[in-house]
Amino acid sequence: MNRITATLERLKSENRKALVTYLVNGDPVPDVTLPAMHAMVEGGADIIEVGVPFSDPMAEGPTIQRAHERALVHGISLKGTMELVAQFRQTNQHTPIVLMGYANPVVRMGYAEFAKQACAAGVDGLLTVDLPPEESADLDKELQAVNIHNIFLIAPTTSSARIAHVTANASGFIYYVSLKGVTGAANIDVESVAEKVDAIRATTGLSVMVGFGIKDGSSAKAASHNADGAVVGSALVSLMAEGDAAVITKRVGECVAEIRQGLDA
Numbered sequence: 001m002n003r004i005t006a007t008l009e010r011l012k013s014e015n016r017k018a019l020v021t022y023l024v025n026g027d028p029v030p031d032v033t034l035p036a037m038h039a040m041v042e043g044g045a046d047i048i049e050v051g052v053p054f055s056d057p058m059a060e061g062p063t064i065q066r067a068h069e070r071a072l073v074h075g076i077s078l079k080g081t082m083e084l085v086a087q088f089r090q091t092n093q094h095t096p097i098v099l100m101g102y103a104n105p106v107v108r109m110g111y112a113e114f115a116k117q118a119c120a121a122g123v124d125g126l127l128t129v130d131l132p133p134e135e136s137a138d139l140d141k142e143l144q145a146v147n148i149h150n151i152f153l154i155a156p157t158t159s160s161a162r163i164a165h166v167t168a169n170a171s172g173f174i175y176y177v178s179l180k181g182v183t184g185a186a187n188i189d190v191e192s193v194a195e196k197v198d199a200i201r202a203t204t205g206l207s208v209m210v211g212f213g214i215k216d217g218s219s220a221k222a223a224s225h226n227a228d229g230a231v232v233g234s235a236l237v238s239l240m241a242e243g244d245a246a247v248i249t250k251r252v253g254e255c256v257a258e259i260r261q262g263l264d265a
Contacts, residue, residue: 002147003096003124004172007046008207008228017263018173018229019044019220020209021236021256022100024051024067025084026076032245037088039253040236041095044260049127049231052081052101059129063234066241078105078114082121089122098125098151098172106131111142119146125172127151133169140169153177154200156192167204174200175231178223179212190222197227217262224263232259 011018021040025033037048051057053071057064078101085097099118106114106128118126126148131139136150143150149172154163156177167174178193193210200208210223211231220230239251 002149002172003094004047004098004149007094007096008173011046012207012228017221017224017227018046018207018209019256019260019263020047020049020098020211020229020231021045022049022051022231022233023236023240023252024053024064024071025081026053026071026074027051027067027237027240028070028242028248029245030074030076030080032240032248033084034087035245035249036240036252038092039249040256041092043253043256045095045256046229047096047098049098049100049233050081050085052078052099052105054102054105057102057129061234063238067237070241078109079117082117082123085118085123086121093122096124097122098127098149099123100127101129103128103131106139111139115139115142115146115148118148123148125149125151127153127175129153133166136169144171149173151175154196156196160199163200164203167200167206170204170206173207173209173228174204176200176208176210176227177212178210178214190225193223194226214259217259217265220259221262221265230259230263232256 023036053068053076057068140150151172152166152170153175154166197208207228209229209231210227214220214223214230214232215235224230240248
């Protein structure tokens with residue numbers, strides 16, 4: 001069974017929310033990412049999204065855009081990101097890893113080769129921000145052959161008909177973008193999020209994760225009240241901008257632990 005599926009089924013059986021955390025590979029320097037991932041797990045993260053550095057991260061706000069820029073200075077690539085996942089798997093075989101990024105590097109590598117390398121590295125899911133369901137059939141075929149989930153985003157402006165179309169093509173979980181705008185923006189309208197999550201649930205049995213605008217334990221708990229979990233990105237990435245590996249790892253672990261406590265409260 002795919003690690004994402006197994007993890008979400010276990011959390012549901014325990015009546016607990018999932019905590020999905022995000023960081024950019026190579027930010028601020030390559031030797032920080034792996035210990036930060038382990039610190040996230042120790043703090044209570046259930047799933048880790050690893051951002052693949054890209055020169056035009058159009059869905060990201062300033063905080064994560066700067067993280068991509070810092071990583072690209074060190075030549076971090078899609079191939080290097082899969083090598084990172086393989087390193088993580090040397091000591092952690094249970095925490096699901098989702099690669100999050102943009103279509104260009106995957107297209108350039110080739111769908112079949114990407115799926116092969118991702119599977120070998122221990123990747124469990126892929127979230128490609130700029131590849132909609134209508135254009136993902138060829139990639140889906142290759143991912144399904146190696147049991148990697150293809151995860152899609154749904155936005156506040158997505159129509160009911162569109163929601164049904166997206167969920168029919170998704171696997172793993174649905175990532176609901178709680179805000180109009182880019183990552184790290186504004187504050188969440190909890191009532192609006194609840195209504196949209198209900199609309200998504202009406203079309204799928206997949207778990208629904210809420211992301212964008214979640215900064216701490218209280219906002220994670222509020223956003224995920226009737227969802228299955230919360231995704232935290234910018235709040236963590238902002239802690240990684242400066243400091244050595246030990247300092248960054250400590251900061252990240254403490255932040256994740258606080259959010260975990262908020263979700264479990």
